[in-house]
Amino acid sequence: MASPAEINSAVVGVGHLGGFHAQKHAALAREGVRLVALVDPAVETVREKIAKGKVPEAPVFSSVEECLAAATAGKIPRIHAASVATTTETHVETGLRLLDAGVHLLVEKPLAMDSKGARKLVEEAERHKLVLATGKVERHRVMEVFGRIQGQPLFIECHRLSPFPARSTDIDVIFDLMIHDIDLMLAMVKSPIRAVHAAGFPVLTRHFDIANARFEFENGCVANLTASRISVTRTRKFRVFCSDAYLSLDLQTGEFNRYTKDPREPELEKAIAHESGSLTVGDPLLAEVRDFFSAVRGGHGPLVTGRDGLSAIEVAESVVADVKARLRELPPGTLPAGEFV
Ligand SMILES: NC(=O)c1ccc[n+]([C@@H]2O[C@H](COP(=O)([O-])OP(=O)(O)OC[C@H]3O[C@@H](n4cnc5c(N)ncnc54)[C@H](O)[C@@H]3O)[C@@H](O)[C@H]2O)c1
Structure with a gap:
């Protein structure tokens, strides 16, 4: 590497x-990161953002090809590493081109529109021995408090609800929102999934706007995830129950409550200890970008690898498949006519 x-x-x-990624790259200048290119077909919009100070100053290119050609011609330095934050449908094409040019990648979530595309990215990165990190900012935020959970999770309950209009409506709520909690769940429960039971509905878009999935793991853990982008209020709740511990995390406010039970103490009041606090990672995107550059330097693998991104997509696909199967069982006329995606 x-x-x-x-x-x-x-x-x-x-x-x-x-x-935001560009801001974080620039913020790491003292740590040896030099932002040498911004790539987006909306060149003028990017230049306006630079002029307004919203995006750091760097040469702007309208395509990856143009950018790589400028590097080959010596107009800008050779690029070692890049954040890919294009619309999801272009992640694979863009990512493969950059990997082919020897560029380490941090690709925003979801890694791809489907597992086939995500697998291509993972395999190409491995073949070229390049870092492929998936942008799962939430993991960087919670890893410290997750590390304090004792014992095997037995039950996970999670609500991630957002108001409409949502962004990223080119994908469904499972790939847009639930995928964050799928990733957190997979990071926490180290066991294969035995069964998925899911329900979801298109309401304001032609994709699923609300969904619930119940996962049963081979080790007995059950996780119940709900995601919506048509909610009146914004909610981000993640609760984990273990045999002798309970963690309640509000990802909206960053507040958490942790209860632990001493199994040797017979008196319940004395047995239970309570700790409350706030997540300490102030800038999780900066932590994610720093972690990526550290992996590029060969210090360690990234916290959230391309394989993690692929696993989350495979699980999201199993949720979508079950949702679709359930919709097919609905009596005719229950939903407006048309194929939902
Ligand atoms: N991690 C998170 O919490 C989180 C949050 C929001 C969005 N995202 C993800 O980040 C990605 C971007 O989302 P966004 O909300 O910033 O979208 P956006 O529409 O605001 O930005 C996408 C940009 O990509 C540009 N683009 C499109 N095709 C391109 C190409 N081939 N080469 C270069 N640029 C190209 C577009 O012109 C646009 O400026 C999506 O994959 C989304 O799912 C992640």
Whole structure:
């Protein structure tokens, strides 16, 4: 793995999230990261953002090809690593081109529109021996408090509800929102999934806007995840029950409550200890981007690998498959005519 002291970086897709990625790359200048290119077909929009100070100054290119050609011609330095924050449907094509050029990648979630595309990215990264990280900012936020959970999770209950209008409506709520909690669940429960039972409905878009999935793991753990992008209020609740511990996490406010029970103490009041606090990772995107560059330097694998991104997509696909199977069982006329995607 290449481990240049100075890492020349690029951000590909400088929309809402890509703009933040560019800020984080620039913020790591003292740690040897040099933002040398911004890539987006909306060149003028990116230049306006630069002029307004919303995106850091760097040469702007309208395509990956144009950017790579500029590097080959010596107009900009060779790019070692890039954030890919384009619309999800272009992650695979864009990512494969960059991997082929020897660029380490941090690809925003979901890694791809489907597991076939995600697998291609993972296999190509492995073949080229390049870092492929998946952008799952929530993991960077919660890993410290997750590390304090004692014992095997037995039951997980999670609500991730957002108001409409939502962004990312090119994908369904399972790939847009539930995938965050699928990733957290998979990071926590180290056991194969035995069964998935899911329900979901299109309400305001032609994709599923609300969904619930119940996962049963081979080790007996059960997880119940609900995601909606048509909610009146925004909710981000993640609760984990273990045999002698309970963690309640509000990902909206960052507050958590942890209860532990001493199994040797017969008096219930004395047996239960309570701790409350706030998540300490102030800037999880900065933590994610820093973790990626550290992996590029060869310090460790990224916290959320391309394989993790692929696993989350495979599980999301199993949810979508069960939702679709259930919809097919509905009496005719229950939903408006048309094929839902
Ligand atoms: N991790 C998170 O919490 C989180 C949150 C929001 C979005 N996302 C993900 O980030 C990605 C971007 O989302 P967004 O909300 O910033 O979208 P956006 O529409 O604001 O930005 C996408 C940008 O990509 C550009 N683009 C499209 N095709 C391109 C190509 N081939 N090369 C270069 N640029 C291209 C577009 O012009 C646009 O500027 C999506 O995959 C989305 O799912 C992740």
